Amino acid sequence: MTLRLGDTVPNFTQQSSEGEINFYDWAGDSWVVLFSHPADYTPVCTTELGEVARLKPEFDKRNVKTIALSVDDTESHTGWISDIEDTQSVKLNYPILADPDRKVSDLYDMIHPNASNTVTVRTVFIIDPEKKLRLTLTYPPSTGRNFDEILRVIDSLQLTDHHSVATPANWKDGDDCVIVPSLKDPEVLKEKFPKGYTEVRSYLRMTPQPNK
Template identity: 40%
Template structure:
């Protein structure tokens, strides 16, 4: 496994929204992969605490079922844990046998925990990966656009991650924001006026209750 963080420091870089995702090359269940292989596409890069665990299995079953929906958004999935490649392969076979679900996206092995540490998933002195359940949404330029963290006992909502990718793409394409609970096809929020005159002259309506809160009509650019 090779890791490129852009720094020779022994400390992991600070990973925040808007930073460039550290590149790496590693073995996966689908052959060798590098993060840079995904440039030009969206990517959900996520970690799980361990193979053959019930919460992680429930997540992988749902990620696999919704994988075609991610693909429709020009978005790939890439998973990681500290388990070995042999463990990953055995787990994928078990999921197929017991749940009749094929995991068709790659799982990275990270036994040295170097990738997990580079992404801040683990503290520098961690001895295992028991606290890791992190998700990163990375855009086609390799920039981290969203980060979520869950404890070991709570599974993620894959549908919410799919909604998040959709919302990010809509925001980028239409220069809008998305309100609470937004779903594809719902009205988005337009930018507020930038002048006092526009605010004073604003006429309240159902689509624009006040000058700073304005929905954009569906299909409007």
């Protein structure tokens, strides 16, 4: 199946490095970052898994759980985790799904035949507490994922879900935001944005981040 933004992601039950996981139950009311890997013992992915482990306090602050996937089995994962912890100097603190039957890979459309018929591409899925897909990113094998960018997107999604703003190019938490164009009533604007705003154009109005 093809997953599009706003779709409810499919549930699954699959073995992992931390035992059997029912995805919906495991996710609970948290946001989730699910990121896939083509195979165990791959060099770029080894660095990525270590980086996500180091960033756990940042994900925790945002009510985000992380979970990786590789098409190899749990026995292989156990050996790879030992390598990750040794080479990246960090304790792995989240599960790696085992997907030798490609069940989850097929559910989430992680197999791209023109890249490989047998292994997953390196995709990131950001899923909200309602199990809605909010972002996908797909990387080539040669380029490590930028997890600072993934945290930035989560900050933007969580902010814009609760305030009538969008985030401009290169926005980071604490920067000014864009007021959504649909909001036009001056009294409503005054109420929603007590810090004021700057009208650069009628459609481009900048305001300090509302929740800061």
